[in-house]
Amino acid sequence: xxxxxxxxxxVMITPxxxxxxxxxxxxxxxxxxxxxxxxxxxxxAELHHDPADQLRQVASPQAGRAMPLVVATALNRxxxxxxxxQSMTAEAGELRALVGTLSTRLARLAPQLDxxxxxxxxxxxxxxxPSRVRYTDPHSRAVLISxxxxxxxxxxxxxxxxxxxxxxxxxxxxxxxxxxxxxxEAWLSGRLAACRSTWREWLYAVLTLWTATVHTAVLDALxxxxxxxxxxxxxxPLPALTVLDSLTRDLRRRGPGAALNATLAALTDTVEHDxxxxxxxxxxx
Numbered sequence: 001x002x003x004x005x006x007x008x009x010x011v012m013i014t015p016x017x018x019x020x021x022x023x024x025x026x027x028x029x030x031x032x033x034x035x036x037x038x039x040x041x042x043x044x045a046e047l048h049h050d051p052a053d054q055l056r057q058v059a060s061p062q063a064g065r066a067m068p069l070v071v072a073t074a075l076n077r078x079x080x081x082x083x084x085x086q087s088m089t090a091e092a093g094e095l096r097a098l099v100g101t102l103s104t105r106l107a108r109l110a111p112q113l114d115x116x117x118x119x120x121x122x123x124x125x126x127x128x129x130p131s132r133v134r135y136t137d138p139h140s141r142a143v144l145i146s147x148x149x150x151x152x153x154x155x156x157x158x159x160x161x162x163x164x165x166x167x168x169x170x171x172x173x174x175x176x177x178x179x180x181x182x183x184x185e186a187w188l189s190g191r192l193a194a195c196r197s198t199w200r201e202w203l204y205a206v207l208t209l210w211t212a213t214v215h216t217a218v219l220d221a222l223x224x225x226x227x228x229x230x231x232x233x234x235x236x237p238l239p240a241l242t243v244l245d246s247l248t249r250d251l252r253r254r255g256p257g258a259a260l261n262a263t264l265a266a267l268t269d270t271v272e273h274d275x276x277x278x279x280x281x282x283x284x285x
Contacts, residue, residue, distance in 0.1 A: 019134050019135050019136040019137065019140070019143070020134065020135050020138075021130060021131050021132075021133060021134050021135075022036060022040075022130040022131075022133035022134070022135075022142070023130035023131055023168055025135060026130065026168070026180060027172070027176065030176055030179035030180050030183060031179060031183070032183075033165075033179075033180060033183025033184065033186075033187065034183045034186045034187045034190075036142075037161070037183075037187045038187065038190075039141070039142070040133060040142050040161075041154065041157075041158070043141055043142055043144075044125060044144075044154070044157060045154075047122060047123050047124075047125060047153075048121070048122045048123070048124070048153040048154040048157065049122045049153065049154070050122065051122045051123040055123050055149060056122075056123060058123075058149050059123040059124070059149040059150050059151055060151065067110060067113055067115060067118070068118055068124075068150065068151065068152050068156055068209060068212075069126075069150055070156070070159075070160060070209055070212045070213055070216065071106075071110050071113070071208065071209060071212045073212070073216050074106055074211070074212035074213075074215045074216045075103075075106060075107060075110060075212075077103065077215065077216055077219045078099070078100065078103045079096045079097075079099040079100040079103065081219050081222070081223055082095065082096060082099065082219070082222050082223070083222065083223060083225075091238055094238065095237060095238060095241070098238070098241045098242070098245060099215075099218075099219070099241065101245070102211070102215055102241065102244055102245065102248060103215070105211075105248040105249070105251075105252060106208075106211055106212060106215060106248065108252065109208050109211065109248065109251060109252065110208060110212075112204070112208075113204075113205055113208055114201060114205070117152075117155060117201065117202075117205055118151045118152040118153075118155065118156065118205075119151060121151065121152050121153030121154065121155055121156070122153035122154070123149055123150070123151070123153060124149065124150050124151065124152040124153055124154075124155075124156035124157045124160075125144060125147050125148075125149065125157050126147055126148030126149055126150045126156075126157075126160070127146065127147075127148045127160065128144070128157045128160050128161045128164070129160075129161070129164040130161075130164055130165065130168055131229070132144060132145045132146055133145075152209075155202065155205055155206065155209075156209060158191070158206055159205070159206040159207075159208075159209030159210045159213065160209065160210075160213050162184065162188075162206065162210050162213075163209070163210040163211075163212075163213025163214045163217070164213065164217070165180065165184060166210065166213075166214055166240065166243060166244075166263075166267065167214060167217055167218075167233060167240055168180070169181060169184075169267050170239040170240045170243060170267070171232050171233070171236075171239075174268075174269065177267060177268055177269070178268045180267075181264050181267045181268045184264065184267075185264050188260065200255070200256055200257070203256035203257070203260060204251070204255075204256045207247060207251050207256055207259055207260065207263075208251070210247070211244055211247060211248055211251075214240055214241075214243075214244050215244065217230075217233070217240075218233065218237050218240055218241060221233040221234040221237065222234055222237060242266065243263060243266040243267055246259075246262040246263055246265070246266040247259050247262065247263040247266075249262075250262040250263075
C-alpha cells in the first residue's frame with residue numbers, strides 16, 4: 001500500500017499513485033502473468049498468513065455471516081436487478097435468463113463451502129482487481145489501492161483476482177485472451193500442486209468465489225450506468241456470463257477439476273473447437 005501522509009477522522013490519506021496498472025502490464029506483455037501473480041501473492045504473504053491481531057479484528061466477519069462477503073453479496077443479486085432499460089436490447093431475454101440460471105446455481109454451490117477454510121485463514125486484501133494493483137516503474141513492487149479487509153486470506157484474494165482477470169480477458173482480442181488464459185492455467189497449476197490432498201476443496205472454494213465475483217461485477221455494471229470503468233462490460237455482458245455458465249454447470253455436475261478445464265477452454269473460446277480433452281496440468285493426480 002502507498003505510504004500514508006495524514007490521518008483525518010480515522011481516514012488514512014495517501015498520495016496519488018501513478019504508474020501502470022496490472023491490467024496495463026498484462027496488455028503489454030501477457031506472458032508475464034504467472035510471474036506477476038506469484039510476486040503479488042508473495043507481497044501479500046504476511047497479510048494472508050500471519051496478520052497483526054489488529055488487522056484480524058478489523059477483518060473479522062460480521063456476526064451471523066458464515067461465508068465470505070463476496071458470496072453473500074452475490075446471493076442477494078438476481079435478474080430482477082437488471083434495469084428495465086435493458087429490455088430494449090436484443091439480447092435482453094438471453095441476459096435475464098442466464099443471470100437467473102447463474103443465481104440459482106450459485107445458491108446451490110455456496111452452501112457446500114467449508115466456512116472453516118475462511119475463518120482459520122489470514123486476512124484478505126479484498127476487491128483485488130487488476131486496476132487496483134499498480135507499478136510505479138517496471139521494476140517496482142506492486143502498490144495496492146483501496147483495501148476492503150476481510151477474512152479468507154490467500155484463498156479469497158486469489159479467487160477475487162481470478163474473477164476480475166476473467167472479466168479482463170473476455171474484453172481482450174483472441175490472441176491476448178489465449179495468452180492470458182495460459183498464464184492463469186500455469187499459475188493455478190502451481191497453486192493446486194502445493195495444495196496436495198486438499199486441492200479439490202481449495203479449487204471448489206476458489207471457483208465459487210470466482211463465480212460470485214463475476215456475477216456481482218456484471219450486475220453492478222448493468223445497474224451503475226455512470227461508472228465509465230465498466231462501460232465495455234455493460235455494453236457486452238454476455239461473453240463474461242457465458243464463460244461463467246460453463247464454470248458453474250461443470251462445477252455442479254462434474255466437480256472442480258472438470259469445471260476449471262471447461263472455464264479455461266471457454267475463456268479462449270475453444271469449447272466447441274478443442275477436442276483434445278482436458279489439460280492435464282490443471283488438476284494434480
